[in-house]
Amino acid sequence: MAYTDKTREMYQGTLQGLKEAGLFKQERLIHSPQAADIEVEFPAGSPLRKVINMCANNYLGLSSHPDVIQAAHEGLRTRGYGMSSVRFICGTQDIHKELERRTTEFLGTEDTILFPSCMDANAGVFEAVLTKDDVMISDRLVHASLIDGIRLCGAMPDTFKHSDMAHLEQKLQMHQDRRLRLVITDGVFSMDGDTAKLDEMVALCDKYDAMLLVDESHASGFIGRTGRGTHEKYGVLGKIDIITSTFGKALGGATGGCVSGRKELVEMCRQKARPYLFSNTIAPVIVAGILKVFDMLMASTERRDKLERNAAYWRKGLQDAGFVLKEGDTPIVPVMLFNAKLAQDFSRALYDEGVYAVGFFFPVVAQSQARIRTQLSAGHEIHHLDKALEAFTKVGRKFDILGKTRQEIIDRFGM
Amino acid sequence: MADDPKDIILKYVTAEYLEEGADPLTHDTPLISGGIVDSFSMVSLKRFLENKYKISIPEDQATPEAFDTVNKIADLVKRFTKA
Numbered sequence: 001m002a003y004t005d006k007t008r009e010m011y012q013g014t015l016q017g018l019k020e021a022g023l024f025k026q027e028r029l030i031h032s033p034q035a036a037d038i039e040v041e042f043p044a045g046s047p048l049r050k051v052i053n054m055c056a057n058n059y060l061g062l063s064s065h066p067d068v069i070q071a072a073h074e075g076l077r078t079r080g081y082g083m084s085s086v087r088f089i090c091g092t093q094d095i096h097k098e099l100e101r102r103t104t105e106f107l108g109t110e111d112t113i114l115f116p117s118c119m120d121a122n123a124g125v126f127e128a129v130l131t132k133d134d135v136m137i138s139d140r141l142v143h144a145s146l147i148d149g150i151r152l153c154g155a156m157p158d159t160f161k162h163s164d165m166a167h168l169e170q171k172l173q174m175h176q177d178r179r180l181r182l183v184i185t186d187g188v189f190s191m192d193g194d195t196a197k198l199d200e201m202v203a204l205c206d207k208y209d210a211m212l213l214v215d216e217s218h219a220s221g222f223i224g225r226t227g228r229g230t231h232e233k234y235g236v237l238g239k240i241d242i243i244t245s246t247f248g249k250a251l252g253g254a255t256g257g258c259v260s261g262r263k264e265l266v267e268m269c270r271q272k273a274r275p276y277l278f279s280n281t282i283a284p285v286i287v288a289g290i291l292k293v294f295d296m297l298m299a300s301t302e303r304r305d306k307l308e309r310n311a312a313y314w315r316k317g318l319q320d321a322g323f324v325l326k327e328g329d330t331p332i333v334p335v336m337l338f339n340a341k342l343a344q345d346f347s348r349a350l351y352d353e354g355v356y357a358v359g360f361f362f363p364v365v366a367q368s369q370a371r372i373r374t375q376l377s378a379g380h381e382i383h384h385l386d387k388a389l390e391a392f393t394k395v396g397r398k399f400d401i402l403g404k405t406r407q408e409i410i411d412r413f414g415m
Numbered sequence: 416m417a418d419d420p421k422d423i424i425l426k427y428v429t430a431e432y433l434e435e436g437a438d439p440l441t442h443d444t445p446l447i448s449g450g451i452v453d454s455f456s457m458v459s460l461k462r463f464l465e466n467k468y469k470i471s472i473p474e475d476q477a478t479p480e481a482f483d484t485v486n487k488i489a490d491l492v493k494r495f496t497k498a
Contacts, residue, residue, distance in 0.1 A: 138455070150455065157455035174462060366434070 022340065023363075028356075033064035034253060036379040040356060052384050052391075054357040054374045056253075059222050059331055060293075060303045061379025063253035067296065068289045075288020083281045087114075088270075091281030099287050102294045103258055107220070107245070108228060108237040111266040116279045118217050118246035118257030119145040124273030125213070125244060125259050126153035130182060135175040138184035139163065139196065143215055146184055155182075162189075165200050172208035181210035182242075187230030188218040191365050191373065193332030195223070198234040213242040217257075218332065221250030222304040227297055241265065247286070252293045256282045303378040307331055310385060311376045317389040318374075322402035324409065331376035334360075335392070336369070338406060339413035343370035346395055353391035368415035420468070421489045427463055428485060432456060442485040457482055464488070470495040 018024040031048055032039040034056055039048045062068055075095070085091035096114060103112040115121040122145040126136060134155040138146060141162045150157050156178065160168040168183065175181055183205055185196040198214065205212045216229045224232025231240050242265055247256035259269050269276060296303070311331040318325055318335060326334040337343045343359030350357055350372070361370035396402045401409050421442055429440050432452050446452040452460065461477050464470065472495055481491050 140456075147455075156458055158459045159453070159456045171459065174459065 022344070022361075034058055035064050036061070036377060036381070036384050038356065040351075042351065049351075049354075051351065051354050051356040052380075052388050053377075054355055054388055056375060056377060057218070057249035058253050058377050058379060059250035059307055059375070060297075061307075061377045062250070062293055062296070062303070063379075065296075068252055068292050071292030072285045072289040075291075076285045079284035079288065081285065082283055085281060086277060086279065087281045088277065093284060093287070095284060095287045095291065096281060099282075099290055099294075100258075102291060103260055106228060106294055106297070107216075107243055107260045108231070109240070109243060109260040109262075111263040112258050112260040113266050113269045113273075113276060114282055115257045115259065115273075115276055116282060117248065117255060118215070118244055119148075120275035120279060121244045121257040121259045121273075122146045122149040122215065123152060124149070124275040125242060125269055126150055126155065126182075127274065128269045128272040129242075129265050130155040130180065132156070133179035134182065135178040135180075136182050136184055137168065137171045137175065137210075139186065141189055141192070142184060142186050143190060143217070146186075146215055150184070163194065163197060165197060165204065168201070169204055169208070172204060172210055176208065181205075181208065182213055183210050184213045185215070186218070187214045187216040188223060188330050188332065190218050190332065191334065191360065191371075192326050193328040193330045193334060193373075194326070195219075195230050195233065195328075195330065198230055198236050198240070202234075202236045202239045211241040212239075213244065213261075214240050216243050216245040217249055218330070220245040221293075221297060222307050223330065226301050227304040247290045247293075251297075252286075252290050254286045254289060256286055256290065307376060307378040310378065310380050313382065314374065314376055314385050314389070317385065318392065321389065321393045321396060322404070323392070323396060324404075324406055326371075333374045333376065334371045335374060336371050336406065336409075337401070337413075338368050338370055338410050339415065340370045342399065342401075342409075342413045343372060346372055346399060349395040349398060350391055353394055355388045355391040368410065420492050421485055423467070424464075424488050424492075425485045428452070428460070431459070431463075440485070442489075444485070445483055446485075447479040447483050452482070454479070460488075464492055468492050468496055 029041040030038050031041060036053055037050060038053045039050050041048055079093055079095060083091040100112040100114060126149045130153055132154040135158055136150050136155050137158045137160060139162055140159045158171055160171050188195050201212055219229040221227050223230050231237050242261040244259050259266060315333050324336040337346055340361035343361050347357060347359040357372050357374050360373050425440060433440060461472055465472060482488055
């Protein structure tokens with residue numbers, strides 16, 4: 001079929017509709033490596049501007065670390081650029097198996113399989129380990145990639161209210177007649193920065209004979225005393241049946257993901273998970289960089305400790321300034337603005353003050369829950385945070401929201 | 416009337432799906448097309464009805480349209496209770 005004028009106009013109309021609804025996403029061009037200080041071209045065609053990045057998933061500040069870059073160069077030199085193959089044909093090098101072993105050791109699991117991304121891990125894992133006789137019971141705020149994976153699986157889906165253990169228990173009771181029960185949650189919820197109560201969830205899963213899957217993408221490398229993740233924070237290392245995670249955030253920030261957990265479940269993924277079977281292996285250069293990240297994290301907790309201090313400093317600074325924040329103790333600190341337009345205007349005003357932090361609003365978060373999501377990094381120094389706090393305070397004063405309650409902000413700007 | 420299926424269904428749907436601070440539901444509030452009940456969560460609603468009323472609703476009858484309001488759900492229950 002030809003791409004007719006009518007077809008083109010149809011798509012143009014759809015895109016225009018997104019623009020009119022304020023849902024059209026635009027990329028901002030960054031002309032520097034990922035770091036606390038970045039050079040940005042925004043809007044397109046504008047002169048470059050040096051700004052402080054407060055919205056990267058670069059939690060440990062390793063995305064452009066010289067040791068990681070050096071290791072990647074070495075991987076490129078010794079193992080080449082690409083493998084031109086999926087894993088099971090001729091795409092598995094010694095370093096891929098080494099990365100699987102190191103990930104298993106770091107997460108405290110039985111085995112690990114690499115995926116091109118955590119999106120792919122989440123897309124493939126459910127279909128690989130469950131059948132139509134089973135049930136998947138997910139927290140209502142899990143990440144979109146888990147929702148897509150659940151959709152691709154023939155098992156029965158169900159949900160429980162966000163972090164509501166009594167509701168989860170009801171659901172586990174209701175589904176006792178299914179062959180298998182799999183409870184699904186994020187470890188750290190990416191929009192709110194709160195953590196799943198994994199100790200209680202493990203206890204419930206034990207009581208009702210259920211498996212537990214945790215997406216640790218916003219936790220691996222820095223949550224818990226030695227950064228192993230949310231399961232370390234809640235004292236349940238070794239008790240999570242399936243962990244999915246990414247190497248695209250704290251663990252180097254490039255690409256790649258994994259399913260890590262019970263060895264039979266990992267082997268089921270190796271045999272059946274379609275994104276593993278039908279997508280290219282992770283490039284050797286990336287694998288070499290991640291191996292260096294693990295060397296660094298096994299040697300010292302210095303970076304996650306600094307991140308923790310930065311997050312506490314930032315949260316206190318915003319609280320003292322009079323912003324409404326989401327409660328939490330992770331490096332994700334959402335500044336609540338409630339109104340979508342206010343969130344967009346606030347983000348733009350921050351940029352003018354030299355701070356890069358984007359607004360999130362419906363449908364990414366619930367209606368009337370618009371916010372600026374700030375994310376801390378071990379790459380931030382106190383001078384970055386002080387300057388960013390100054391910018392937030394100046395912009396907060398401009399919009400007259402400092403010291404105002406949720407209701408007062410909504411009364412003034414609307415839901 | 417506490418035994419009226421419409422009231423029982425309304426109470427269940429409110430407890431199960433309504434977010435804190437949201438407007439109260441009525442018998443005609445669009446649940447699925449209104450974004451209150453998502454497609455995953457429909458499953459437990461179907462199971463609740465089947466257990467409560469000792470009925471079996473075939474998959475092809477458990478459509479988003481048939482589950483879209485309390486009134487429609489009550490009609491569905493009535494149909495299968497009689498059958």
